[in-house]
Amino acid sequence: MPPGPTGPPPNPRRDRQRALAAFLQGALVVATLLGIAALVVPEAVHRALAIAMVVVLVGVPVVRVGWLVVRWARRRDWRFVAAGTALLTVLALGLVLSFRGV
């Protein structure tokens, strides 16, 4: 049997947020670049860049909650899967109500 690595075994909780943090960092860079670009480009294209920036700002928190729900489901953390799903449902309901002018 080959010798094992020295030191304590890797802690699985240490890196659990790494992917989510990388996603958020990427979104932050994209939103920043889009915002700066929307400030300096000519009138004709700034609107499209600013809309893309708003889409990133709106999409990231929703994707984040969806991501958490999937991760909790994998861990069978059903109470919080239900909480995350309820939150997404409330947000969807609000969206529908606002577009229907209620």
Added chain:
Amino acid sequence: MISLPALVALSAATAGVGALGGLGGAVFLVPLLVLLGVDPREAAPLGILSVAGGSLAAAPRQLRAGLVHHRLGVTMEIPSSAGAIVGATVGGLIARSLLSRILAAVALGAAFAAGSRKGLRNRPSAVFAEEEPGEWPGTLAGAYRLGDQMVPYHARRVPTGLLAMLGAGFVSGIAGVGGGFIKTPAMSEIMHVPVRVAAATATFTVGITAAASLVVYGGQGRIEFRHGAAVVVGGLLGGTLGARLQARLPPQRTRLVISVALVVVALVLGIRG
């Protein structure tokens, strides 16, 4: 209308204080913009854009530091979002001046609650010295790093906290602000969550509230995109700096900053009312 560089600076300053205290920046930015002559109907979406930018900017750092309690944030955001929807629906029925005075009273009460408490409620524990900072699966508990020590905590009085979040969502729906200025003190003072965890978790939740509001504002055609870009760039800058500063401040100092900021909010809202 205010110049774009001034808008970037104003947004950076307000988002920085917002991320530092988990208050969101809109509660400062919107009244300031109105005082500077911006139409309130345009100022509200700009404030929410600033909150969204500040929330995104603070997120990676607060997440890596293990300060965000996602389970707590998601649980608290359910009544908050529902309250925001109801508040936005019935908002027109409440006089603006009365609303501003109510918000000012709430902010003053929260400032007193945060500022009057001395010392640490959650103490470092040697038992958790090897623990990674963050939330504990399946619970509303966790541990965070304070200096070179670990501090365990768990949320108490959850039903009362949920009621407070419903109220926070309701007033944020009426007023067009993030509601963090109620959420952070409520989590810290009612639920006994450490103030840095409460601030980071509230910063996460105000991003969700802001996303929902932005969809509505976008649908109504109320977002002025050039000014929106300036506010977001400022919000991203201020949010990054605020989160960096928050990681270095001791909890007592963070509570003091929140307390002072809430008094300023109360004064601005009182004058506005």
